[in-house]
Amino acid sequence: MSLLCNYEPEEEDNEERFLLPNVETTEEVEWYTPGGFHPVHLGDTYDDGRYRIVHRLGAGGFATVWLARDEKEKKWVALKVILAEKSVSLGENSHIGYQAASSFSGESKLVAELRRFTIDGPNGHHLCLVLPVLGPSSSQLSSNFTCRLKPWLARRASYQAVKAVSAIHAHGLCHGDVTTANILFNLLDIDHLGEADIYRLFGSPVTDELQIESGEATGPEAPRYIVKALDFLSSTSNIIGSDVALIDFDQCFSMSSPPEKMLGTPAEFLAPEVAVGLPASPASDVWALGCCIFRLRSGEGPFSNYEVTSPVDLLRIVIQTLGDIPLEWQDTLWDYYGQPTKDPSKGKPLSKWEGERSLKDLVYRIWEQPEGNVVETGTGRPEYKAWDARDEEENKPFPPCFSDMVWKPTAVKVDNTYIFGYNDESLALLEAMPKIAEREAALLYDLLSKIFVYDPQKRPTASELLNHPWFQMDGQPD
Numbered sequence: 001m002s003l004l005c006n007y008e009p010e011e012e013d014n015e016e017r018f019l020l021p022n023v024e025t026t027e028e029v030e031w032y033t034p035g036g037f038h039p040v041h042l043g044d045t046y047d048d049g050r051y052r053i054v055h056r057l058g059a060g061g062f063a064t065v066w067l068a069r070d071e072k073e074k075k076w077v078a079l080k081v082i083l084a085e086k087s088v089s090l091g092e093n094s095h096i097g098y099q100a101a102s103s104f105s106g107e108s109k110l111v112a113e114l115r116r117f118t119i120d121g122p123n124g125h126h127l128c129l130v131l132p133v134l135g136p137s138s139s140q141l142s143s144n145f146t147c148r149l150k151p152w153l154a155r156r157a158s159y160q161a162v163k164a165v166s167a168i169h170a171h172g173l174c175h176g177d178v179t180t181a182n183i184l185f186n187l188l189d190i191d192h193l194g195e196a197d198i199y200r201l202f203g204s205p206v207t208d209e210l211q212i213e214s215g216e217a218t219g220p221e222a223p224r225y226i227v228k229a230l231d232f233l234s235s236t237s238n239i240i241g242s243d244v245a246l247i248d249f250d251q252c253f254s255m256s257s258p259p260e261k262m263l264g265t266p267a268e269f270l271a272p273e274v275a276v277g278l279p280a281s282p283a284s285d286v287w288a289l290g291c292c293i294f295r296l297r298s299g300e301g302p303f304s305n306y307e308v309t310s311p312v313d314l315l316r317i318v319i320q321t322l323g324d325i326p327l328e329w330q331d332t333l334w335d336y337y338g339q340p341t342k343d344p345s346k347g348k349p350l351s352k353w354e355g356e357r358s359l360k361d362l363v364y365r366i367w368e369q370p371e372g373n374v375v376e377t378g379t380g381r382p383e384y385k386a387w388d389a390r391d392e393e394e395n396k397p398f399p400p401c402f403s404d405m406v407w408k409p410t411a412v413k414v415d416n417t418y419i420f421g422y423n424d425e426s427l428a429l430l431e432a433m434p435k436i437a438e439r440e441a442a443l444l445y446d447l448l449s450k451i452f453v454y455d456p457q458k459r460p461t462a463s464e465l466l467n468h469p470w471f472q473m474d475g476q477p478d
């Protein structure tokens with residue numbers, strides 16, 4: 001087959017209007033434009049003064065999420081303010097998910113919406129969901145070198161995530177966006193806290209002025225400043241609970257009518273059949289769950305690295321791990337953006353990545369926290385000094401109140417050298433770290449090797465997964 005493909009997209013107008021703010025944020029600031037995000041400020045009130053914005057909780061591809069005080073019921077809520085353009089469609093999709101969630105009551109690990117209202121602003125009409133406030137996402141608490149979950153909590157959270165997905169499937173629905181960013185830890189009861197207590201616990205919000213590159217003043221379409229999301233681990237007392245809930249029903253759909261367009265899930269969580277353009281299904285939610293489980297236990301996604309940004313990249317790394325895709329998928333062509341297509345003028349056949357990796361190896365190499373955060377191999381390693389700008393905060397463990405739940409890899413010293421990021425020296429340090437115990441590795445590998453199979457029909461269902469012995473290692477989970 002010819003590899004010729006002359007298709008290149010036309011130049012896109014990618015000009016950026018705003019300067020990048022100096023606070024970490026996950027929202028795309030260019031979307032402060034008509035049809036986009038609503039400009040929210042601290043102290044703003046919504047719904048006739050009922051909700052007052054006190055802090056930022058997060059942002060995703062479709063919404064900004066805020067901690068707000070419900071002045072009527074005297075409690076804390078999360079306000080999810082959705083992109084104007086998506087407010088109608090996401091409102092309808094998510095409605096079925098939230099309805100299902102509310103019919104399960106608190107026990108189900110699905111977050112039910114409390115209310116919804118609309119905000120009319122300079123960028124259009126925005127749907128605003130009022131949700132119970134939850135804590136940090138499992139992405140934040142299980143993230144490479146910055147934060148790792150204690151093994152018991154990784155297993156507990158994984159079990160609860162599977163339970164949530166199985167509950168939604170039991171309602172004839174698919175979640176469609178099962179990712180670690182959509183699995184949130186709960187909070188202990190904070191309704192008795194006032195605004196000053198919140199600021200005392202987490203610090204006052206950190207903000208940075210939003211500026212236009214050309215120097216002109218921002219208009220009403222943009223907020224005057226961007227707010228950094230509050231960091232639940234920055235507090236000296238722990239209000240994070242040990243249960244998780246599944247959030248974000250934006251891409252929820254009925255099993256009987258899967259969406260024709262590919263879901264907007266990050267590539268690393270896409271099931272391979274969805275990557276080649278087949279419909280999403282309960283089995284693709286289960287694949288995504290497998291990715292979450294591995295991430296919760298190891299700190300990394302099984303199919304994620306900086307090169308995996310599109311469906312074709314996902315397929316390439318899955319092929320490296322599981323071998324060739326089924327024959328019937330092999331005539332899929334791939335366009336410039338790494339999306340599947342059947343049109344030969346728009347795409348070309350898959351070019352694979354070299355090299356192999358094995359799922360078994362990935363599991364057996366999961367590194368654990370060493371006793372006392374210290375590893376002594378007896379090798380005289382020089383203290384690592386090359387990276388002068390390193391922040392000493394990075395090497396401090398989390399406050400003791402979190403030590404039952406999480407640990408910080410960059411606070412671990414191997415032969416006098418702190419663990420840091422990925423490069424050859426750091427990989428050598430990681431070799432010296434203790435590894436997951438053989439018994440657990442065998443169970444986890446067994447679980448994941450059942451999930452990560454190409455044929456969606458052969459994958460276990462979410463409810464079948466619940467009986468797997470890996471989840472029972474700490475006794476019967478709840």
Ligand SMILES: Nc1ncnc2c1ncn2[C@@H]1O[C@H](COP(=O)(O)OP(=O)(O)O)[C@@H](O)[C@H]1O
Binds near residue numbers: 061
């Ligand atoms: N109820 C909530 N309580 C606390 N934080 C939340 C809540 N809902 C969302 N968040 C935070 O906001 C982020 C984006 O929310 P999400 O509903 O996933 O939006 P999107 O549809 O844009 O992905 C989440 O990853 C989480 O960090």
Ligand SMILES: [Mg+2]
Binds near residue numbers: 060061181182248
């Ligand atoms: Mg989300």
